[in-house]
Amino acid sequence: MAPVEVRDLSKRFGSVLAVNNLSFDIEAGRVTGFLGPNGAGKSTTLRALLGLVRPTAGTATFGGLRYEELDRPSTKVGAVLEDASFHPGRTARNHLRVLAATGEHPFERVDTVLADVGLAEAANRRVGGYSMGMRQRLGIAAALLGDPEILILDEPTNGLDPPGIVWMRDLVRAQAARGRAVLISSHLLAEVAQSVDDVVVVSRGELRGHGTLQSVLGGDEGLVTAVRAQDNERLTRALEAAGHRVQPFRDGLLVPGVSPEEVGVVAGDAGVYLVALAPQTRSLEQAFLALTGEGTML
């Protein structure tokens, strides 16, 4: 049984379907990037996992158990959500001592995790005076308090400076190296691409891809042709009949691994008029944008 299993998860808020029939697993010892543009349903999915929102349909479980069914949940799951807030009048040390008392962790863990996230010096300062980056580190310290088997980080690089982003990358890799399952959500692929093994890509609440980073987004796989035809559907059928893989991309198509000349020949043979045709070297980012239907081309 995978540490995290999401099965047919849907969540509707009034007329808005925030998550639509989403299914994926994440594995122990791996960092999984949960990627998608803003509003894709990432945070809602994470909150459903953590028992903060009730799914309209489907399940989101940890080893088969819902979050609220876990015994001492902070030893199983550590989570940092995007809007993590703290009482401004409480010091970081006291904030963590409260959580340690709730989770029945020894108070010595508080100083250990404060040192781990680089806040030992500021431990006795009130959180109201913390920078956004320091608050982010404090949130991570709270998540690490129970030395959990699963770490869930929602947009963890928000507010971090470049050294902080590198620190975060090292932290999640170190957690995975210890056999922990790490799920890290982001709308910025570039910030997590160097630290993830697997990706789950969502857009408009739906799953767009799930697997290793390479298998889903491909990375730099050589030449990619961007093309727009008067009839994109006919061109798609023609290219697929010729054995080429085609991805829709806003008002046109992306054809990986095929030169513009070859695309032009297929279009000509099929009698499809082309409006635009250009070679592109596809980056991870472009693949991500293509998968999520974001961005423009040509």
Add this chain to the structure above:
Amino acid sequence: MTPLLRAELLKLRTTRTFVAVVGVTLALSLLVVVLTALLSDEFSARDARDLFSADFTGLFIMLLGVIGMAGEWRHRTITGTILAAPDRLRLMAAKMLAYAAAGVVLSLIVTVMIMLVGTIILSSRDFETAAFSDLIDVLWRNLLVAALVGALGVGIGALVRNQVVAIIGVLILGFVIEPALFGLAPDVAKYGPTAGAPAGIQDIDFFGGDGETDALSPGVATLVMLGWIALFFAAAGVRLRSRDLV
């Protein structure tokens, strides 16, 4: 429940709110007792007993509970709190117990201080003072009321959620609605959560005139307060459990 209770008590101790409320309550209660003891022309032992019962402590303890619970939404810490303690009803129960305990501590400090200062002033003016047994009687009644209103404050805060609205609501209830009811409908007022039922527990003669108290008996008044707490716990519990935290 014990870890949750420990955590809630730790939360109380680690912000300045509790210390500030203790300070303000003590200062106001002392002011009332000192002025009353200094300015009254005559004072019976019964007056002295009532003086140590009818202070602001209950209302401030209720506000402390309101602030403690509604503050979870105000500071947006409710998500982290529920992540740490996913059983929302147990969380609310632990918070109620913690604020009941905080109420007892606050009331103990205030009651002992006003008894000490008031008795010294009354003695120096050669007025009759309350017997020690009466002081003990007042003390346990005050502590019981403090525990009950502390828990009720948490229930109100959990149901209303908006800290400012909840505080204003409690103040209007305590200073406008219940006092008005004492004059207009005393049979209804004696069941009120901020003054009526607490007066029954504290044996305060709010309805006098002929000297005979019309308040609820301490036992019934305690049950009424427990009923108020159960009502707010149930209503807030339903709301807390059914709501998504987005």
